[in-house]
Amino acid sequence: MTIWLPNLKDAGGPVYRQIAQAIRTAVDDGTLKPGERLPTHRDLAYHLGVTVGTITRSYREAERIGLVAGEVGRGTYVLDNIQAQLDMAATTPLPPSFTNNIGPMRHGTPEVEVENTGPINFRMNCPLPPQNDHLRNTLLEIAQTMPLDDMVTYKSEYGMAHQRKALAAAAGRLGLDDNPERVVPTAGVQHGMTVSLLATIRPGDLVLCEEMTYPNLRSLANLLQFRLRGVAMDDDGIIPDVLENLCRTHSPRAIYLMPTLHNPLCSTMSQQRRIDIAEILRKYDLTLIEDGIYHFLDPNAPPPLSCFAPERSIYLDGVSKSIGGGLRVGYIHAPGELIGKLASAIRATCWMVSTINLELVSRMIMDGSLQQFEAWHREEAAKRLAIILGTLKGYDIRSHPTNYHIWLDLPDHIDPGELVMNAANSGVLLTAAQQFAVGPVPRGLRLCFGAEKSVERLRRGVQTIDRLLKSSDFGNSVVM
Numbered sequence: 249m250t251i252w253l254p255n256l257k258d259a260g261g262p263v264y265r266q267i268a269q270a271i272r273t274a275v276d277d278g279t280l281k282p283g284e285r286l287p288t289h290r291d292l293a294y295h296l297g298v299t300v301g302t303i304t305r306s307y308r309e310a311e312r313i314g315l316v317a318g319e320v321g322r323g324t325y326v327l328d329n330i331q332a333q334l335d336m337a338a339t340t341p342l343p344p345s346f347t348n349n350i351g352p353m354r355h356g357t358p359e360v361e362v363e364n365t366g367p368i369n370f371r372m373n374c375p376l377p378p379q380n381d382h383l384r385n386t387l388l389e390i391a392q393t394m395p396l397d398d399m400v401t402y403k404s405e406y407g408m409a410h411q412r413k414a415l416a417a418a419a420g421r422l423g424l425d426d427n428p429e430r431v432v433p434t435a436g437v438q439h440g441m442t443v444s445l446l447a448t449i450r451p452g453d454l455v456l457c458e459e460m461t462y463p464n465l466r467s468l469a470n471l472l473q474f475r476l477r478g479v480a481m482d483d484d485g486i487i488p489d490v491l492e493n494l495c496r497t498h499s500p501r502a503i504y505l506m507p508t509l510h511n512p513l514c515s516t517m518s519q520q521r522r523i524d525i526a527e528i529l530r531k532y533d534l535t536l537i538e539d540g541i542y543h544f545l546d547p548n549a550p551p552p553l554s555c556f557a558p559e560r561s562i563y564l565d566g567v568s569k570s571i572g573g574g575l576r577v578g579y580i581h582a583p584g585e586l587i588g589k590l591a592s593a594i595r596a597t598c599w600m601v602s603t604i605n606l607e608l609v610s611r612m613i614m615d616g617s618l619q620q621f622e623a624w625h626r627e628e629a630a631k632r633l634a635i636i637l638g639t640l641k642g643y644d645i646r647s648h649p650t651n652y653h654i655w656l657d658l659p660d661h662i663d664p665g666e667l668v669m670n671a672a673n674s675g676v677l678l679t680a681a682q683q684f685a686v687g688p689v690p691r692g693l694r695l696c697f698g699a700e701k702s703v704e705r706l707r708r709g710v711q712t713i714d715r716l717l718k719s720s721d722f723g724n725s726v727v728m
Contacts, residue, residue, distance in 0.1 A: 252280055252287070253295055263298055267306035271315055275326060286316065286324045308470055317682065317689070368700060368709035371677035373511065375652050375698030377572045378624045382617050383608070390607055399604050405595040407433040407606055414610035415579040418618070422543065423551035424563060424581050432591050433601040435576040437541045438464055440564040441504070442472075442597060444537045444580060447589040448562070449474050453501040456494060458486055459687040462511055462539065465504055466686065478686030479503075485510065485517035488524045495532035502535040508549045509542035512684050512694035513655050514646045519550035526556035536561040544570055544622040545629060545650050559583055562590075567609055569652070569698075570622050577601060577609045626650035632697045632706060639710045643717065652698035658691045662717065668693060670716050676709045 254270030256263070274280040287295070289303040296303075307324050310316045318324045377383070390399075398408070406412065412428040420426025434440040441464065449455060451473035457465055459478030469476040479486040479494060485507055494500060505525075507517035517525075529536055538554045540563055554561035566578025580590055594600070612618040629652045636654060637647065644657035658664055664680045671678050679694045695713070700706045 252284070253292070256296070263296075264302050264306040264309060267292075267296075267303070268309040268315075271306075271310045275315055280326045282326055284326045286326070288323065317685075367672070368676045368705050368712075370695045370697060370699075370709060370713075371679050372699055373569070373653055373696045374573050375569055375625060375628070376701060378621050382612075383571070386608055386611055386617075387604075390604065390611070394604075394607060399607075403600050403603050405432070405591045405600050407601065408603070411606050411610040414613040416581075418565070418613050419563065419579070419581045421619075422540070422563075422565075423555045425558065430581055430584055430587065432580050432582075432587060432594060433606050434564075434566070434578045434580055434594060435598050435601050436568055436573070437539060437564045437566040437578045439576070439594075439598065440566070440578050440580050441465065441537065441539070442468060443590055443593040444562045444564065444582075445472055445474070445502070446593040446597070447586060448535050448537075449501045454498055456491070456500045456503040456534075457686055458505060458510065460510075460513055460681070460684045460690070461504065461686055462506065463683045474501075476686055480687075481513070481515075483515060484521045485515060486525065488521070488528060491525065492528050492532075495528060495534060500532075500534060502537055503529075504537045504539065505553065506539040506542070507553045508540060509546050509648055509651050511542065512653065512679070512681075514648050514651055514653065516546055516549050516648070517553065522550055522553045522556050525553060529557045529560055534560065538563045540565045541569055542651065545626055545652070546648060547626070547650075554581070562586065567618070570618065570625060571609065571612065575605045575609065577605050625652075629698065632703075635703070635707055636695070636697055636710050639707070639714050640717075653694055653696040656693050656695060658693065659717075660691070662691075664691055664693055667716060671713060674712050674716065676712050678713070 252274060254267050254274070256266045256270065260266070271280065271286070280286075286292070286307070289300050289307070293300045293303045307316065307318065311318060311324075314327065316324050316326055407415075409428070411433065412431050415433060416426045416428040416431045419431060424430075434443060445455070445468060449472070452475065454475045454477060455465075455469070456477055456479050458481055460481065461478065466476065468474075477494065477498070477500070480490045481487065486505065491503075507522060509516055528534070536554060536557060538552055538561060540552055543549060543552065543565070552561075552563055554563040560583070563581040564578065565581075567575055568578070582590055609618070612621070627650075629650045632652070633647060633649065633654070637645065640656070643659075646655040646657070658667065665682070668678045668680045679696075681690050681692045681694075684694070695710075697706055697710075700709070
């Protein structure tokens with residue numbers, strides 16, 4: 249462990265920011281080198297005469313700006329320049345040329361196809377919507393049949409009765425209770441995550457998750473000031489014995505899990521593992537927040553984990569992967585006694601979900617078209633996966649036949665950070681393991697292949713990745 253101590257003599261502002269800035273200065277001038285371990289929270293607090301909480305906050309700030317990374321059980325380490333760039337790049341908005349999957353509008357003519365000449369987007373999990381007229385026709389039907397006041401005036405955070413009934417029907421198809429009183433609409437699953445955490449935890453509480461998890465959870469931990477700890481995983485998801493030990497020794501308040509088509513590792517938890525986890529949730533009074541956004545892509549998956557402990561489970565789902573992320577519509581399915589708290593959090597964060605968007609999704613649930621969209625996506629994902637696997641031969645890849653992303657375990661001689669940077673310089677955007685890790689960082693990356701309209705661009709992008717993987721020269725971060 250390094251004996252580095254920050255110099256705060258002439259610094260101003262909150263102490264935690266002074267410490268984070270001192271870390272930045274030490275990294276920039278080489279005093280702190282990549283891989284060096286920072287002092288423990290307790291040691292640094294003692295030397296500076298501040299609280300341990302202040303050091304925790306300063307290290308979180310340094311992690312947020314890409315200077316360091318914390319590993320459960322090992323400490324906080326300085327990142328190298330490439331890793332820091334990756335952390336910052338992951339929060340950079342994507343260019344408009346490929347954030348709009350539907351296509352640009354030009355002079356009132358919808359969906360005009362224009363060639364996308366920007367980077368090939370393997371970073372974001374944003375599948376294209378089916379290319380048919382059903383969305384437009386349903387919107388026209390809403391315009392003709394729904395009273396204008398219902399479309400544009402304030403409504404309850406609970407949504408309209410028939411809309412809750414539709415959302416409950418969608419939950420019921422998964423095996424959850426289809427009582428509308430157990431459902432509230434959200435502005436997408438990310439909003440559902442925020443609402444669920446606001447309703448169930450307080451600053452300082454410990455929240456558990458898989459040791460590889462959705463990056464937005466790490467952002468929420470910083471924003472809402474709760475502690476986050478990863479649970480060790482095997483090929484079947486989190487390990488029950490590890491979870492029980494953490495519950496017994498650390499008293500967590502909640503756990504966020506993605507049991508079906510885990511992002512980024514593609515695994516689907518077996519039914520027996522779900523039963524085992526549910527027993528631990530009950531034993532230690534632990535609240536489950538289950539993210540089911542990819543469940544529809546695995547029709548053979550067991551019922552949601554929430555089905556095995558419904559009295560303490562909050563289930564999140566939405567249509568960003570099946571219809572389109574721009575709709576920002578999802579739902580929370582939860583125990584009746586939590587619905588009021590969840591609704592209050594919805595009102596506090598966005599007041600209500602857009603009535604028009606919610607009406608569109610509700611009608612697509614009830615007329616069966618959402619299920620048709622889901623089936624189309626499974627077929628489309630399978631076609632695209634064939635292109636990916638047909639090019640990336642001989643590598644250690646985790647995938648699912650109808651999923652839109654893969655996990656690529658990298659050979660020892662390839663540095664994940666340099667590969668991602670080289671790919672970016674070659675016009676292909678990827679996401680390395682660093683973005684998902686809550687604990688030890690594995691050697692791998694996620695590759696998403698649903699966002700590109702052009703199959704030719706998809707093929708060209710994966711050929712670029714294959715070329716880089718086969719290259720023996722990873723010493724130069726610039727690839728010509």
